[in-house]
Amino acid sequence: MQDAIGPDQFFQRALAEGEILLPKCDDCGAYHFFPRVLCPHCHGSAISWMKARGKGRVHTTTVVRRKPERGGDYNVCVVELDEGVRMMSRVEGIAPGEVAIDMPVTAFVGEAEGAPAVLFKPSER
């Protein structure tokens, strides 16, 4: 095997530079997420990286209830991006309980657990 930057590394390095890249299949043209060495739709292995447009909608959402002394409640959701892929994330900038299914959201690179992560905020209308 030759040395390479694996799909996960490629994604994480871009994220560390503030860029959200999404893997897209050269063969069938579909996006996928999470990053991997093949396309889960057609199983082709020619994958290109595309800059995410960063627009999506909340597909589903929950509030993780946590005691205030441990940091309080927070949002966990699954966002569907306009590119057709879904990812787990959270919506920031509003109360966790205000995050609603179908709400339009915009991606940004923030921080989760001390590492760069894709987060979302409500889209400006």
Next chain:
Amino acid sequence: MTIELRGKSAIVGTGHAGFGEAHGLTAYDVMAQSALAALGDAGLKLSDVDGLFCTMMEDSMPALMAAEYLGIQPRFIDGTMSGGSSFVNYLTSATMALDAGLCDVALIVYGSNQRTASGRLVTASRPPAYEAPYNPRYPISAYAMAAARHMHEYGTTREQLADVAVAARAWAQRNPEAFERGPLTREDVLGARMVGDPLTVRDCCLVTDGGGAIVMVRADRARDFPKAPVYVLGSAAESSHRQISQMKDFTVTAARDSGARAFAAAGVTPADIQAVELYDAFTINTILFLEDLGFCAKGEGGAFVEGGRIAPGGVLPVNTNGGGLSCVHPGMYGIFTVIEAARQIRGDAPGIQLKDVDLALAHGNGGVLSSQVTAILGSQNTL
């Protein structure tokens, strides 16, 4: 499982190690107690077992650990880990192994001490890399998001979810083996501590210790044992994802496929089933599986369970032991769906014994609605 394997294997023993708290015992102790109980029920000894079907929460080589602990040297093992559905899944592999002559006495076994060990879900499973940074509470956040989507698409209400828990409790109240037997109302569920919206702590399964076991043999010798045999008429699995963010449709599970194939193999329909044992880790599970297995249409599960319709005296007996919500839930509940279904058919259910049950369904769920396995069990009359 195909129709060629219909009725080729039978459950001749079931047992468990008690439900609740197993102070001072390890998960493997509880596993072994369960094995002894089921073998005693079948009139067999551990030395008769030559096929072992086991997984545990603690290890990545649990079948080997279990065989070593039990002091047996099985010639066939299956330790496939698909979460709580594993033990329903083993009905298929045990049937295949028995039918092929790869073993003669199959022992399916599980044990856990998660309540006294930690009070929460014990797992050797690593959090998925693309989900872990957002700190979902595993597994409840996943089920909460499925419930939220079901409510959004179909108008399912928190009251309907609560009624699933209330029905489970009503069955449990009549089952002396069940762990939670106190009164529970819809208001109690709705007013309980919210854990992951829209689910309160009463929408969630118990955290108990416990273990269970099943002994299976080929059908041709199934009538040589003390208890009436319970035949595996059909069993089928379907796996759709591992991480909840990868679930294609949060309101439809792979139970639609596993159920259809299990029913086809058994040659029966949902209308024929007299007892339904579903893996109810959360109240939304029962609604999803009743829909996906064909007991009601998609989106109608909420109305189907409302107001005691799956409680004792309702239209369909569901989770007649009290389920994972009120009877027992030691990390993985799947094996108890099979045990309760088998006991309803044998006529020795510990709680409410339904009349003349010939056909029962056991449904296992694993991961975060990821792995679905359906089994149809039948009495001698159904062969």
